[in-house]
Amino acid sequence: MLDRLKSINPLFILTVIAPTLVAIAYFGLLTNDVYISESRFVVRSPSGGGASPLTAVLGQAGFGGGGGGSAGAEGNGTISEYIMSRRALEDADEGGFVRKAYADPDIFFVDRFGTFLGESKEQLYQYFLGKVVVNESTSGQVMTLSVSAYDPTQAQEINLRLLIQSEALVNSLSERSRDDTLSLAQAQVDEATDKARRARLELAQYRGAERIVDPEQEALVGLQMVGKLQDQLIAAKTQLRQLQTYTPQASQIPFLKTQIRQIEAEIEQTRTSLTGGRGSLSSAMARYQELRVNSEFAEQQLAIALASLQDAQAEARRKLTYVERISDPSLPDFAQEPRRIRSILATLILGLLTWGILSMLMIGVREHRD
Numbered sequence: 001m002l003d004r005l006k007s008i009n010p011l012f013i014l015t016v017i018a019p020t021l022v023a024i025a026y027f028g029l030l031t032n033d034v035y036i037s038e039s040r041f042v043v044r045s046p047s048g049g050g051a052s053p054l055t056a057v058l059g060q061a062g063f064g065g066g067g068g069g070s071a072g073a074e075g076n077g078t079i080s081e082y083i084m085s086r087r088a089l090e091d092a093d094e095g096g097f098v099r100k101a102y103a104d105p106d107i108f109f110v111d112r113f114g115t116f117l118g119e120s121k122e123q124l125y126q127y128f129l130g131k132v133v134v135n136e137s138t139s140g141q142v143m144t145l146s147v148s149a150y151d152p153t154q155a156q157e158i159n160l161r162l163l164i165q166s167e168a169l170v171n172s173l174s175e176r177s178r179d180d181t182l183s184l185a186q187a188q189v190d191e192a193t194d195k196a197r198r199a200r201l202e203l204a205q206y207r208g209a210e211r212i213v214d215p216e217q218e219a220l221v222g223l224q225m226v227g228k229l230q231d232q233l234i235a236a237k238t239q240l241r242q243l244q245t246y247t248p249q250a251s252q253i254p255f256l257k258t259q260i261r262q263i264e265a266e267i268e269q270t271r272t273s274l275t276g277g278r279g280s281l282s283s284a285m286a287r288y289q290e291l292r293v294n295s296e297f298a299e300q301q302l303a304i305a306l307a308s309l310q311d312a313q314a315e316a317r318r319k320l321t322y323v324e325r326i327s328d329p330s331l332p333d334f335a336q337e338p339r340r341i342r343s344i345l346a347t348l349i350l351g352l353l354t355w356g357i358l359s360m361l362m363i364g365v366r367e368h369r370d
Contacts, residue, residue, distance in 0.1 A: 011358055016351035023347035032107050033335030037155035039145045039163050040326040043076055043170060076143055078173065079166045079323070080134045083145065086121075089128050092161040099124060101154040102131070111150075132162070142326060152332045159329035167323040178316040185305075185312035192305040196298035203291045233263045 082088050092098050102113040102124075109115045113127045133146040145162060149155035240256040 009359075011362070012355050015355040015358060016348065019351045020344065020348045023344045026110075027338055027343045032111060032150045034148050034150060034337035035152040035155045035332040035335055036337070037147050037149070037152070037159040037329045037332055038327070039159050039329040041143055041145070041163065041166075041323050042141050042326060043079065043143075043321055044324050076136055076141075079143060079170065080136070082166060082169050083132060083134050083162055084129065086125050088162055088165060089125050091165040092158055093124075094161075097154075097161075098128065098158060101149055101151065101158065102127060104150065107150050132158075145329075147329075148337065156329045156331045163323075163325070163329060170321055170323050174321045178320060181312050181316050182309075185309040189302070189305040189309050192298070192302040196295070196302045199291070199295040199298040203288075203295050206288065206291055229263055229267045233260060233267065236260045236263060 089098065099113070099119075103119070104112070113119070113124065131148045135144045135146070136142070137144070145159060147155050147159040147162065149158060236256055236259050240253065240260065243250045243253050243256065
């Protein structure tokens with residue numbers, strides 16, 4: 001037996017037999033079973049940015065088009081970045097659950113966390129990245145979260161924690177975006193309401209100070225009064241001329257002259273109140289029109305702001321995104337890794353290839369020397 005072993009090429013032992021024996025020992029006896037828990041979900045939006053679970057599954061299987069809008073794509077990217085972040089690890093490691101799951105003394109020391117890398121948070125994060133995988137389907141809609149652990153219940157629990165925190169993150173970001181949009185629109189409404197209130201108040205105060213309700217209506221009444229007085233003046237002057245022509249000694253002539261002077265004075269007084277100086281109705285009308293225009297403009301701005309608020313509310317409802325689960329985290333009932341036989345065969349084949357290449361190189365070197 002020893003003679004047979006001595007007759008074996010040392011290179012063959014080094015490149016084939018030794019690695020294969022190590023692989024048999026490691027994969028066949030030492031390494032622990034690895035359980036993988038999977039969950040699937042899709043980011044949805046009422047506006048159609050996401051996809052329904054049925055559509056997403058059909059799209060992934062190749063029975064439908066990609067579909068999916070930017071809301072779903074952005075949500076998928078956000079979740080992917082979050083799950084592979086340090087924050088996700090901190091959230092999932094509440095109570096030291098993740099650290100305990102991967103640092104269990106029953107795990108083979110080569111695979112156990114803390115054996116070679118240390119036990120710091122950064123080293124745990126680097127170890128954690130090798131246990132979590134997030135894949136996006138070809139349709140760009142369905143996300144698959146896979147978590148590897150050495151205990152099936154621990155794999156499921158870590159997957160569930162990551163999924164719950166991802167849902168909370170998407171909801172939080174969606175609510176924050178919605179609140180920001182509505183807050184801005186509401187602030188514009190409040191500002192427009194305040195301007196409209198102040199414009200109405202200024203107009204009301206001006207009316208009270210000037211003791212007028214509507215200068216335009218009062219000016220119209222004044223002009224009508226001037227017209228009536230002018231009619232009376234014309235009638236009085238006509239009667240005066242007739243009396244002066246036909247009965248110059250009539251006793252009514254002085255009365256008519258006095259009446260004409262009074263009518264002319266009243267006309268002049270009315271015109272002065274309408275078109276005179278700073279206290280005239282025309283001056284009051286200019287200020288009144290300015291205040292009224294300001295009030296009408298403020299009301300229009302308020303109407304526009306209210307319409308913008310309604311649009312913002314509708315847009316916020318359309319852009320509201322959330323995570324809908326297609327499948328909850330699974331509880332694996334068998335270990336998918338390590339693939340022991342395949343790993344041992346792969347080691348053997350790789351050793352044989354290495355042995356063959358090195359043997360040819362050594363033969364070539366010998367021939368070159370000879």
